[in-house]
Every structure is written in structure tokens, then in C-alpha cells.
Amino acid sequence: MSVSAVVHEAARSFDIEGDLVSIERYGSGHINDSYCAAFDRGGATTRFLMQRINHRIFKQPLLLMENIHRVTTHVAEQLSDDPDSDRRVLTLIPDRDGLLCHVDREGEFWRAYKFIERAHTYDTIQSPAQAFQAAKAFGQFQRMLVTLPAPRLHETIPDFHNTPKRLEAFLRALGADPCNRAAEARDEIAYALEYQALASILTDADLPERTIHADTKINNVLLDDASGEGLCVIDLDTVMPGLSLHDFGDMVRTATSPAAEDELNLSKVRMQMPMFEALVRGYLGSTADFLSAGEKTLLVDAGKLITYEQALRFLTDFILGDPYYKIAREKHNLDRTRTQIALLKSINEQEDAMQRFVDRIAASPS
Ligand code: ADP
Ligand code: MG
Ligand code: MG
CATH class of the missing domain: 3.90.1200.10 (Aminoglycoside phosphotransferase (APH), C-terminal lobe)
Structure with a gap:
């Protein structure tokens, strides 16, 4: 399923260098709408996980983003000696104005994280x-x-x-x-x-x-x-x-x-x-x-x-x-x-x- 122009615009609003090469729905979360966006820079592709925040459930997206920013920053500091630290904590990508989230022309709130590669979630426990x-x-x-x-x-x-x-x-x-x-x-x-x-x-x-x-x-x-x-x-x-x-x-x-x-x-x-x-x-x-x-x-x-x-x-x-x-x-x-x-x-x-x-x-x- 192709995604709308608004979603493309949102992807381009984040402080990411390179060209947006693909964007598609991702994951099986029930709360937010998640997308995986790939950007190309000089032949190298980097992926990002973008989410439209469900503000019917979370009434104050800006306060929520403040929490997430404080928590991820603090956890990253605790992990600073870990060689794999950027896969052990979510990393927020600000938008081009330096804000923690982007508000699109429909009034929806978006955020972006570095995509954590070579890892998956499971909907039911296997063992x-x-x-x-x-x-x-x-x-x-x-x-x-x-x-x-x-x-x-x-x-x-x-x-x-x-x-x-x-x-x-x-x-x-x-x-x-x-x-x-x-x-x-x-x-x-x-x-x-x-x-x-x-x-x-x-x-x-x-x-x-x-x-x-x-x-x-x-x-x-x-x-x-x-x-x-x-x-x-x-x-x-x-x-x-x-x-x-x-x-x-x-x-x-x-x-x-x-x-x-x-x-x-x-x-x-x-x-x-x-x-x-x-x-x-x-x-x-x-x-x-x-x-x-x-x-x-x-x-x-x-x-x-x-x-x-x-x-x-x-x-x-x-x-x-x-x-x-x-x-x-x-x-x-x-x-x-x-x-x-x-x-x-x-x-x-x-x-x-x-x-x-x-x-x-x-x-x-x-
Ligand atoms: P929801 O609140 O809708 O459950 P989640 O934040 O759990 O949304 O994200 C939905 C799915 O997206 C997750 O189950 C996971 O598979 C994937 N995901 C979320 N963040 C990342 C990330 N930074 N890197 C890779 N995959 C991610
Ligand atoms: Mg979830
Ligand atoms: Mg959730």
C-alpha cells in the first residue's frame, strides 16, 4: 500500500541528510502508526522508524515527548561504555527546527527514531x-x-x-x-x-x-x-x-x-x-x-x-x-x-x- 504525501512530508521534516528512497508501514503495534523510512546518502542506506503519535490516547504529545527525551538521554548516558549502546536504547531524531516532534498540516504529531537493525519483536512469547x-x-x-x-x-x-x-x-x-x-x-x-x-x-x-x-x-x-x-x-x-x-x-x-x-x-x-x-x-x-x-x-x-x-x-x-x-x-x-x-x-x-x-x-x- 502506498503512503500519502503527508507521510512523505513528515519523513522529510526530520533532521536527516540524504534522499528519502522508500517509506512503508511497519510493525504490528496497536497504538501508534509506525513507518520504516529509508534514506540514501552517497550510496549508503540508513533506516528510521517514524511514528504518528496516537493523540486520542495520549492527550499531551509534547509532554510525552519530553519524558521520552529525558529517559532515552539518561539511559544512553548509563550505557556510554557499551560498544553496542546505540542498539540498546532508542535514539530520537529531532526535526529540522530542532524540535522533538513534527506537527503535520493535519495537526498530527510525528517522531523519528534511529532504526535498530538486526533485532525483532515477537507478539507472543515462544519460550x-x-x-x-x-x-x-x-x-x-x-x-x-x-x-x-x-x-x-x-x-x-x-x-x-x-x-x-x-x-x-x-x-x-x-x-x-x-x-x-x-x-x-x-x-x-x-x-x-x-x-x-x-x-x-x-x-x-x-x-x-x-x-x-x-x-x-x-x-x-x-x-x-x-x-x-x-x-x-x-x-x-x-x-x-x-x-x-x-x-x-x-x-x-x-x-x-x-x-x-x-x-x-x-x-x-x-x-x-x-x-x-x-x-x-x-x-x-x-x-x-x-x-x-x-x-x-x-x-x-x-x-x-x-x-x-x-x-x-x-x-x-x-x-x-x-x-x-x-x-x-x-x-x-x-x-x-x-x-x-x-x-x-x-x-x-x-x-x-x-x-x-x-x-x-x-x-x-x-
Ligand atoms: P505501538 O505503541 O503501536 O505498539 P511501538 O513503539 O511498540 O508502537 O512500535 C511498533 C513496532 O515497531 C514494534 O513492535 C517494533 O517491531 C518496531 N519498532 C519500534 N521502534 C523501533 C526501532 N527504533 N527500530 C526498529 N524497530 C522498531
Ligand atoms: Mg508496542
Ligand atoms: Mg505503545
């Missing part, structure tokens, strides 16, 4: 080895950001992981029931109400605020083609202040079950212990030196909390008539709620074994 690599990379990312200088980053989506607020929003939706859908979700609502004490387990635990990634899916880590190593954490739109455990919990939620988020056959949804063990080893291997004892003991609870939070979000959206999550079929958000609840049940069943494993690794990470 515990990949889970280990992803968790290690996200852990290293958090670790490098412990020393991020003040001020606090902007909250690109306020109250993103404020689970007590998510619970309040669910209770409000349930009270209003504007589409008369609550009756169809009776069992799921009962479950959400029964487990509502979960919502505050992290907020009540007095944990330190940290800089987190906040979208720790496997497809947000580039894995090196040659070694399979977790090379570079990408997709930094949601980088913001939060709890380290929000990131780990979302890894548990998104990486331990082999089933899709909207799987109808709930017997396929389960927390797989080998994946969990790989996540714990990878994550604690790169974070054990700065995490507090409290953070380390709550890794399993974090998985439960984030899975519960996601169940609440899908269920709230279903009750309200699907205003937030796009649906492709009737009751799609109810199906998504069901997979989260199934995963939560699976975690609950294996909780003791999971906690024993965490305690063992936390005592001697290696």
Missing part, C-alpha cells in the same frame, strides 16, 4: 528463554532509571495503575448500568466484587515510587536476531512514575498464559509455571540490587493485582457499552474479562508454589 530475556531487559531499564534526575516525569495517562480508582469506576458503572448489560455479566461482577480487597494490596504496601515502563508486553522489547538477547526496550509512551511491581505484574499477566486475551476456550488460559520462573529470574537478576525487601516479596501479588485490574477495566468497558476498547464482536469485552478472571483463578491455584519460588530466588538471585 521461557524469551520470557527471561524480556524480563531482564525491563528490569535493566528500571534499574538505569533509578538515577533519573528530578523533576518527576509527566503522568502521560493520569491514574493509569491506580487500581482503587479503577475499582471505583467499576462500581460507578455497575450502579448506573446504562446499557442494561450487568445481567449478562452476573458471574464476572460477583467475582470482581468478591476480590475487591485485591485492589489496594500495592497501594497499601508503602512501596517507593519509581520510573516504570507501564506497557511491559513482550512485543515492546527488541530481541537481538543473532543472540536472542533482550536488546532494547521500546514503546516509551507510557514511561511514567509508578511502582516497579506494576511492570512486573503486567509481565505476569501478559507472558505466562499461552492464550490470547480474548480466547473463548477458557481451558486454554493458565499461568504456566516455567514462564513465571523465567520472568522472576530475569527480572530479579537485573533488579535485586535496588528493589526493597517489600517489593521482592510482592511479585506474586503484583501479578494478581494487575490481572484483577485488567479484568475490572474490561468489565467496566463492557458495562458502559465499549467506549474504550475496540470490539470486533458482540460481548468482546466480556470475553476479555473472562480470560483475565480465568488467569487470576489459575494464579490463585498456584500461588503457594509461585511464592516459594520467589522467596528462593530473592534469597539468592543468580
